[in-house]
Amino acid sequence: MAHLPYVEYEDAHPLQKKVCDDAKARFEMILNIFKITGHAPEMSEKMWDIFFEILKEGQISWYDKELLILKATKMGDCFYCVTQHEAVSERLGISKEKQADIIGVEYRFSPHYKPNEVAILDLCGHVVLNPENIPQEVWDKVKEYYDDGQIVEIVATIGAYLQVSKFGDALGVELEDVWGGHEPVLFAAEAPTSKVAQAHYDHFMESKN
Amino acid sequence: MAVVTYIENPSKELQPIYANAKSFFGHVPNLVKALGSNFAMCKSITNFMIQSLGEGHVNWAFKELVILKTLRVMKSHYSYGAHEQIARSLDVSESKIGDIANSIWRSSTHFSEGEKLVFELVEQIGIDANAVTADLWTELRKHWSDSQLVELNGVITTFIMIGRVGDTLGVSDPVLFTRDLH
Numbered sequence: 001m002a003h004l005p006y007v008e009y010e011d012a013h014p015l016q017k018k019v020c021d022d023a024k025a026r027f028e029m030i031l032n033i034f035k036i037t038g039h040a041p042e043m044s045e046k047m048w049d050i051f052f053e054i055l056k057e058g059q060i061s062w063y064d065k066e067l068l069i070l071k072a073t074k075m076g077d078c079f080y081c082v083t084q085h086e087a088v089s090e091r092l093g094i095s096k097e098k099q100a101d102i103i104g105v106e107y108r109f110s111p112h113y114k115p116n117e118v119a120i121l122d123l124c125g126h127v128v129l130n131p132e133n134i135p136q137e138v139w140d141k142v143k144e145y146y147d148d149g150q151i152v153e154i155v156a157t158i159g160a161y162l163q164v165s166k167f168g169d170a171l172g173v174e175l176e177d178v179w180g181g182h183e184p185v186l187f188a189a190e191a192p193t194s195k196v197a198q199a200h201y202d203h204f205m206e207s208k209n
Numbered sequence: 210m211a212v213v214t215y216i217e218n219p220s221k222e223l224q225p226i227y228a229n230a231k232s233f234f235g236h237v238p239n240l241v242k243a244l245g246s247n248f249a250m251c252k253s254i255t256n257f258m259i260q261s262l263g264e265g266h267v268n269w270a271f272k273e274l275v276i277l278k279t280l281r282v283m284k285s286h287y288s289y290g291a292h293e294q295i296a297r298s299l300d301v302s303e304s305k306i307g308d309i310a311n312s313i314w315r316s317s318t319h320f321s322e323g324e325k326l327v328f329e330l331v332e333q334i335g336i337d338a339n340a341v342t343a344d345l346w347t348e349l350r351k352h353w354s355d356s357q358l359v360e361l362n363g364v365i366t367t368f369i370m371i372g373r374v375g376d377t378l379g380v381s382d383p384v385l386f387t388r389d390l391h
Contacts, residue, residue: 167363
């Protein structure tokens with residue numbers, strides 16, 4: 001159970017109803033993480049606008065952004081985000097084999113990854129762990145393939161998913177029942193570091209059996 | 210030095226974003242200029258940053274302490290000095306600003322029990338957001354409304370994002386606000 005109650009659509013402030021309408025139009029359902037932001041609709045409206053902008057083609061492809069989202073949220077042990085974005089990634093053509101190779105630095109040696117993808121995943125690892133000391137060679141590789149506007153989108157995507165994953169995990173937002181049939185890829189390949197995230201994963205797998 | 214070029218002369222579509230930032234901050238912050246080469250990101254992140262600051266369900270002065278604590282916990286340097294100045298401008302005492310460091314806040318006489326619980330939340334989110342306990346939320350709910358708690362969680366995680374983006378892009382904003390905050 002989440003640590004705060006969800007705000008259901010019928011009880012929501014008009015600003016939040018608009019957010020929910022947009023979310024439903026984009027994602028076919030109103031996820032629990034949208035519902036919980038209904039307690040602060042002014043914040044919710046502006047916060048979700050970032051994600052509506054990220055989750056589509058932009059100055060970089062949605063496909064590239066999904067790779068970054070998987071990498072950043074796996075590093076943050078966010079079972080909620082990873083589960084949903086494994087499904088989104090598959091719809092965008094990222095195979096389960098490719099998803100699994102995103103762990104650690106497997107992607108560097110994987111036949112599924114192109115050099116530009118390796119460059120942005122290397123950058124992602126540094127942004128999550130130590131953004132003030134990113135080696136010049138990492139930036140040089142990224143800049144071989146991406147211009148300033150694209151770099152902004154890459155960094156913003158990583159930052160935004162660090163934000164939302166911690167936001168949801170702190171509040172204990174639960175994975176919706178609709179994901180019950182999902183077969184986890186990343187957490188099946190590598191256990192979470194967080195004991196609580198491991199418990200979420202174990203509970204999810206037990207409920208499938 | 211920033212990794213990307215600051216966009217000093219905004220395109221027509223960016224002009225309202227810069228104008229909004231200038232109206233709120235008193236000038237256009239370098240972070241906004243660094244994001245300026247990507248309209249969608251510049252617009253959405255600038256608007257979210259502006260919404261996160263200022264008065265809301267929680268007063269701005271306390272939000273600044275939460276931002277400072279968050280930046281410290283995440284070891285983010287982007288805008289730390291600027292937020293110290295903002296806190297002072299909002300009449301937050303030097304004692305409070307000093308006492309959020311490390312674990313000093315735990316024994317400080319300058320904070321209420323509810324404020325200390327929020328700093329505990331910041332520290333737990335920084336270490337492992339999954340591990341924020343039901344007990345901590347129960348205690349938090351004795352002092353804060355659900356709207357305030359969602360807003361506080363939003364401020365904490367937003368400034369994790371802002372710190373990461375600012376530090377990664379090598380942006381410096383020594384003075385964030387040049388307008389009168391009162």
